[in-house]
Amino acid sequence: xxxxxxxxxxxxxxxxxxILPDEHLARAADRALMLSIRELRLLTELARRADRIMARExxxxxxxxxxxxxxxxxxDVYVRKLRVxxxxxxxxxxxxxxxxxxxxxxxxxxxxxxxxxxERFTTG
Amino acid sequence: xxxxxxxxxxxxxxxxxxILPDEHLARAADRALMLSIRELRLLTELARRADRIMARExxxxxxxxxxxxxxxxxxDVYVRKLRVxxxxxxxxxxxxxxxxxxxxxxxxxxxxxxxxxxERFTTG
DNA sequence: GGCCGGCGTTCACGGCCCGTTCACATCTCC
DNA sequence: GGAGATGTGAACGGGCCGTGAACGCCGGCC
Numbered sequence: 385x386x387x388x389x390x391x392x393x394x395x396x397x398x399x400x401x402x403i404l405p406d407e408h409l410a411r412a413a414d415r416a417l418m419l420s421i422r423e424l425r426l427l428t429e430l431a432r433r434a435d436r437i438m439a440r441e442x443x444x445x446x447x448x449x450x451x452x453x454x455x456x457x458x459x460d461v462y463v464r465k466l467r468v469x470x471x472x473x474x475x476x477x478x479x480x481x482x483x484x485x486x487x488x489x490x491x492x493x494x495x496x497x498x499x500x501x502x503e504r505f506t507t508g
Numbered sequence: 509x510x511x512x513x514x515x516x517x518x519x520x521x522x523x524x525x526x527i528l529p530d531e532h533l534a535r536a537a538d539r540a541l542m543l544s545i546r547e548l549r550l551l552t553e554l555a556r557r558a559d560r561i562m563a564r565e566x567x568x569x570x571x572x573x574x575x576x577x578x579x580x581x582x583x584d585v586y587v588r589k590l591r592v593x594x595x596x597x598x599x600x601x602x603x604x605x606x607x608x609x610x611x612x613x614x615x616x617x618x619x620x621x622x623x624x625x626x627e628r629f630t631t632g
Numbered sequence: 633g634g635c636c637g638g639c640g641t642t643c644a645c646g647g648c649c650c651g652t653t654c655a656c657a658t659c660t661c662c
Numbered sequence: 663g664g665a666g667a668t669g670t671g672a673a674c675g676g677g678c679c680g681t682g683a684a685c686g687c688c689g690g691c692c
Contacts, residue, residue, distance in 0.1 A: 407560055407561055408561050408607060408610050409560070409561055409613075415617075416559070416605070416613065416615065418605075418607075420608060420609075420649080420650055420651080421608070421609055421650085421651095422650080422651065423650095456652095456653095457652095457653080457654090457668085458651085458652070458653085460667095460668065460669075460670095461651090461652080461653085461669095461670090462651090463668095463669095464668095464669065464670065464671095482667095482668070482669090484659090484660060484661080484667070484668080485660090485661090485666095485667070544638080544639060544640085545639085545640095546639080546640070580641095580642090581641095581642075581643085581679085582640085582641070582642085584678095584679065584680075584681090585640090585641080585642085585680095585681090586640090587680095588679095588680065588681065588682095591680095606678095606679070606680090608649060608650070608678070608679080609649095609650085609678075
């Protein structure tokens with residue numbers, strides 16, 4: 385496999401989620417998700433670094449291609465949009481996890497509602 | 509199955525839709541669709557790459573056999589014509605899905621009307 | 633030839649999607 | 663409780679796309 389593996393037909397898998405950046409397409413359970421360009425790019429960059437906490441600034445510069453202004457909420461807004469669509473497609477899963485004060489982390493986790501209703505264990 | 513499968517008696521199936529390019533024929537529920545040459549060619553090229561997003565430029569060059577001029581809306585107009593005829597033949601299905609800023613994607617999906625009338629996440 | 637209808641192309645209008653930003657609500661941590 | 667971070671809904675403007683229709687071309691028919 386070449387170094388620049390994502391130059392051609394890259395396929396990202398995060399749990400039941402499948403992302404094909406070169407096809408501008410993301411699939412969940414064999415259904416295509418209807419994502420806008422920004423949404424797909426953000427999802428792609430998150431998925432490329434799954435299980436890692438990504439700072440807002442890092443995400444922004446990867447997706448928007450420029451430095452993030454302090455106070456810019458674009459990342460938050462698009463995380464929200466992705467969460468809504470992912471929740472609709474895969475109600476039993478959660479993918480984008482907030483790390484207070486740092487940023488977000490992509491990881492497929494079942495939304496097992498325990499009697500404590502507590503799913504946190506990841507800390508920063 | 510031979511590599512150049514569509515050189516002879518190619519049969520494309522997309523959900524309940526059946527396309528026989530060599531016979532200049534498309535069938536839905538055992539009924540032949542009345543399609544013009546252009547319509548059939550566009551439908552064929554879309555069906556050959558089902559589940560993949562095809563850029564307008566790519567579609568145009570495949571169907572029209574020349575480069576697309578910027579701003580040319582021919583693909584859109586013919587997508588519309590196909591949608592009308594497919595909708596008439598198979599009201600419960602949708603086949604040609606718009607991907608904003610890129611082009612179109614062929615995939616058979618049921619048009620499940622929720623109580624909110626919102627089909628966005630089903631790609632429909 | 634003249635009429636007619638289907639087809640392909642092009643245009644224009646309008647609706648809606650998308651990206652951006654703001655305002656307010658809610659949450660986290662101390 | 664309080665300050666700051668994050669969640670969430672919505673407004674707004676630009677531009678992409680849906681849509682109807684006009685126009686010319688061509689072949690069929692009388």
